[in-house]
Amino acid sequence: xxxxxxxxxxxxxxxxxxxxxxxxxxxxxxxxxxxxxxxxxxxxxxxxxxxxxxxxxxxxxxxxxxxxxxxxxxxxxxxxxxxxxxxxxxxxxxxxxxxxxxxxxxxxxxxxxxxxxxxxxxxxxxxxxxxxxxxxxxxxxxxxxxxxxxxxxxxxxxxxxxxxxxxxxxxxxxxxxxxxxxxxxxxxxxxxxxxxxxxxxxxxxxxxxxxxxxxxxxxxxxxxxxxxxxxxxxxxxxxxxxxxxxxxxxxxxxxxxxxxxxxxxxxxxxxxxxxxxxxxxxxxxxxxxxxxxxxxxxxxxxxxxxxxxxxxxxxxxxxxxxxxxxxxxxxxxxxxxxxxxxxxxxxxxxxxxxxxxxxxxxxxxxxxxxxxxxxxxxxxxxxxxxxxxxxxxxxxxxx
Amino acid sequence: xxxxxxxxxxxxxxxxxxxxxxxxxxxxxxxxxxxxxxxxxxxxxxxxxxxxxxxxxxxxxxxxxxxxxxxxxxxxxxxxxxxxxxxxxxxxxxxxxxxxxxxxxxxxxxxxxxxxxxxxxxxxxxxxxxxxxxxxxxxxxxxxxxxxxxxxxxxxxxxxxxxxxxxxxxxxxxxxxxxxxxxxxxxxxxxxxxxxxxxxxxxxxxxxxxxxxxxxxxxxxxxxxxxxxxxxxxxxxxxxxxxxxxxxxxxxxxxxxxxxxxxxxxxxxxxxxxxxxxxxxxxxxxxxxxxxxxxxxxxxxxxxx
Numbered sequence: 198x199x200x201x202x203x204x205x206x207x208x209x210x211x212x213x214x215x216x217x218x219x220x221x222x223x224x225x226x227x228x229x230x231x232x233x234x235x236x237x238x239x240x241x242x243x244x245x246x247x248x249x250x251x252x253x254x255x256x257x258x259x260x261x262x263x264x265x266x267x268x269x270x271x272x273x274x275x276x277x278x279x280x281x282x283x284x285x286x287x288x289x290x291x292x293x294x295x296x297x298x299x300x301x302x303x304x305x306x307x308x309x310x311x312x313x314x315x316x317x318x319x320x321x322x323x324x325x326x327x328x329x330x331x332x333x334x335x336x337x338x339x340x341x342x343x344x345x346x347x348x349x350x351x352x353x354x355x356x357x358x359x360x361x362x363x364x365x366x367x368x369x370x371x372x373x374x375x376x377x378x379x380x381x382x383x384x385x386x387x388x389x390x391x392x393x394x395x396x397x398x399x400x401x402x403x404x405x406x407x408x409x410x411x412x413x414x415x416x417x418x419x420x421x422x423x424x425x426x427x428x429x430x431x432x433x434x435x436x437x438x439x440x441x442x443x444x445x446x447x448x449x450x451x452x453x454x455x456x457x458x459x460x461x462x463x464x465x466x467x468x469x470x471x472x473x474x475x476x477x478x479x480x481x482x483x484x485x486x487x488x489x490x491x492x493x494x495x496x497x498x499x500x501x502x503x504x505x506x507x508x509x510x511x512x513x514x515x516x517x518x519x520x521x522x523x524x525x526x527x528x529x530x531x532x533x534x535x536x537x538x539x540x541x542x543x544x545x546x547x548x549x550x551x552x553x554x555x556x557x558x559x560x561x562x563x564x565x566x567x568x569x570x571x572x573x574x575x576x577x578x579x580x581x582x583x584x585x586x587x588x589x590x591x592x593x594x595x596x
Numbered sequence: 597x598x599x600x601x602x603x604x605x606x607x608x609x610x611x612x613x614x615x616x617x618x619x620x621x622x623x624x625x626x627x628x629x630x631x632x633x634x635x636x637x638x639x640x641x642x643x644x645x646x647x648x649x650x651x652x653x654x655x656x657x658x659x660x661x662x663x664x665x666x667x668x669x670x671x672x673x674x675x676x677x678x679x680x681x682x683x684x685x686x687x688x689x690x691x692x693x694x695x696x697x698x699x700x701x702x703x704x705x706x707x708x709x710x711x712x713x714x715x716x717x718x719x720x721x722x723x724x725x726x727x728x729x730x731x732x733x734x735x736x737x738x739x740x741x742x743x744x745x746x747x748x749x750x751x752x753x754x755x756x757x758x759x760x761x762x763x764x765x766x767x768x769x770x771x772x773x774x775x776x777x778x779x780x781x782x783x784x785x786x787x788x789x790x791x792x793x794x795x796x797x798x799x800x801x802x803x804x805x806x807x808x809x810x811x812x813x814x815x816x817x818x819x820x821x822x823x824x825x826x827x828x829x830x831x832x833x834x835x836x837x838x839x840x841x842x843x844x845x846x847x848x849x850x851x852x853x854x855x856x857x858x859x860x861x862x863x864x865x866x867x868x869x870x871x872x873x874x875x876x877x878x879x880x881x882x883x884x885x886x887x888x889x890x891x892x893x894x895x896x897x898x899x900x901x
Contacts, residue, residue, distance in 0.1 A: 288768060289768070366755075366795055366796040366812065367796075367801070367808060369795075369812075370798075370808050370811040370812050370815065371805065371807075371808040371811075374808075406805060407805075410801070410804045410805070411801060411804065411805050411808065412801070413796045413798060413800050413801050413808070413809070413812065414641055414755070414796075414800040414801075415755040415759070415795070415796035416680070416755050416756070416758075416759035416760055417755075417759065417796075419759065419760045420759045420760045420761060433641075433644070433645045436645050437645060437646060437647070440646070441646065441647075449804045449805070450803045450804050451804050454642070454803045454804065455642055455645055455646050456646075458640075458642040458643065458646075459642070459643055459646045459647075459650075462636060462637045462639070462643060462654075466636040466637065467605040467608070467609070467636065467637050468605035468606065468609060468637050468640070469609070470605075470606065470609050470610050473803075474803065477803040478803065497845075498845075500844065501841055501842065501844060501845065501882065504844075504882055505610070505841060505882060508879065508880050508881065508882065509879070509880050510610065510611070510612070510613070510841070510880045510881070510882065511609065511610050511612070515608075515609060515612075519609070520605075520608055520609060522633075522634065522636065523633075523634065526634045526636070529657070529705075529706045530636050530654070532702075532705060532706075533650070533653050533654060533657065533702055533703075534650065536702050537647060537649050537650045537653055537702065538647065538650065540649075543647060543648075543649070544648070544649045544698075545648045545649070546648065546649075546652075546688045546691070546692060546695050548687070548688065548691050548692075551691070551692060552691075553690075553691035553692070554691060554692060554693055
């Protein structure tokens with residue numbers, strides 16, 4: 198909790214100003230405000246607007262991190278202006294001046310206000326953001342498993358602020374990418390047992406070259422989200438369900454790449470890069486490289502590959518045969534695969550919901566037990582496999 | 597200090613010069629490497645995408661193997677992607693004793709178990725973090741034989757080692773997302789600031805959307821070139837694949853000549869510690885690090901005169 202009893206201090210703000218209608222280029226504008234250190238950057242901006250320059254453009258409403266209106270970049274990172282303390286922002290600034298810019302990946306309407314309709318809301322609409330109800334619709338409420346609804350509360354926590362969209366690095370080079378917020382929204386329905394279009398949704402987003410397989414796994418959205426929605430994590434779940442449960446073989450090599458990677462680690466223990474590429478294009482077997490798509494890609498990369506071998510970057514033996522673990526270790530890896538992949542249900546631990554042992558005493562074993570005790574308990578049950586340990590931990594989610 | 601050393605896959609596959617450079621540099625820094633040659637791939641996020649428990653179990657096995665190394669202070673990796681993927685698995689394993697017990701049960705047939713001991717938390721650190729936190733910048737500075745004076749180096753971190761901050765324990769007291777700059781400066785080099793320092797190289801989507809993937813690599817390389825960088829340095833071999841190996845193709849995607857050499861972090865350290873570019877495998881890159889090699893020859897010639 199922030200200390201709310203400190204006296205007001207001076208804070209310098211550097212605001213990015215831009216009015217497209219003025220035909221003038223953007224510029225920086227500095228103001229000094231006086232507020233208690235725990236006050237928000239938004240309050241700082243509003244004081245500057247009230248005291249010095251009424252023309253500063255900023256969108257805000259609730260001032261309590263729930264309406265999602267005041268998304269901006271503070272010191273280069275996306276945040277809610279109302280959810281960032283002035284002292285913290287100053288501490289993380291490069292030169293003691295809190296720098297505030299409009300969010301990225303969206304056109305600026307004025308100063309710190311971006312056009313959410315042009316990008317964010319279009320993308321949300323793209324994923325059919327409503328329930329397509331299973332028929333027949335019951336006369337009263339649907340009865341569903343409690344766990345299935347708990348699971349999607351994480352994506353329901355989204356306040357549509359656009360912070361993840363602002364800094365999405367895939368969108369930066371490929372503006373058509375459906376993007377983190379919309380794909381998290383897609384999971385909200387794919388994870389909802391009342392929805393009747395799971396396959397159609399997943400097939401659509403797998404086959405779209407700018408769909409789930411266009412995410413570049415950069416964690417920007419995970420870091421940006423003020424509500425811990427973990428959009429990238431939701432995209433990975435969409436991929437998992439599309440590939441493993443609905444067996445969707447997309448034309449973007451998305452599922453083939455994943456399948457090839459997983460198979461190669463089972464068979465070699467280590468990644469065999471030269472085999473991964475052709476299999477991702479041509480299909481997940483040794484024969485994959487003879488598929489026309491793989492041939493075409495190999496031809497495209499032939500110059501780089503030849504140069505690599507010439508420079509001794511890869512020797513021919515590693516390039517062709519790959520590297521492998523010793524036999525006993527490979528057998529151990531295979532046993533892990535058999536046991537985990539052979540389980541009746543796929544296990545997924547979502548810390549957003551389960552929390553950690555420290556926060557959530559009962560899941561750590563006996564309530565009030567210290568961490569050391571639960572670690573010891575864990576070691577004990579590992580040494581003596583008991584039927585209980587095969588039961589999923591309370592609160593964890595089996596998908 | 598003694599470390600359980602996880603070299604990763606790519607450093608022994610398509611970027612063998614990285615593994616080689618670490619072997620040369622470690623003794624100079626008093627790091628004793630005990631290689632985890634029985635451990636498997638970390639999954640690079642892709643196995644977790646397929647099945648989270650599978651990735652967690654494979655990495656728990658690696659952690660257990662590291663915990664068995666007698667006298668090791670910690671586990672060291674040399675790949676941003678390994679760091680991020682393994683930290684994610686460790687976070688789940690450490691968070692829930694029941695889950696950990698189940699994973700350990702899978703490992704038990706091999707007699708292995710990953711133990712969480714609050715008194716001695718299991719630590720898996722990238723070479724970059726070790727340089728700053730365990731070896732220390734002062735010591736590093738004192739070991740420099742050939743300061744990188746006038747060498748303009750652009751840092752390139754790799755996403756997995758800078759985000760998310762909480763999981764990677766990046767905070768005001770541990771600005772791990774600024775360590776590359778600190779190391780470059782300690783080695784006597786000049787840090788080049790450009791837009792792509794903490795952005796994505798594009799590698800994860802190279803087979804899915806090659807155009808978008810190489811547009812990322814090409815844009816960052818171009819930005820660094822425009823900022824007058826002699827070279828980039830990265831702690832991630834996967835970034836190296838997209839930035840160096842694919843650079844000729846990235847040039848076509850962004851429609852400009854780039855020719856930006858990309859060094860692995862241990863190569864840059866080795867160079868400053870007096871090793872020769874060839875010993876560090878710098879002749880094995882796709883983009884010849886001519887500017888860097890010319891620079892090192894000039895320094896040697898200057899010292900002799």
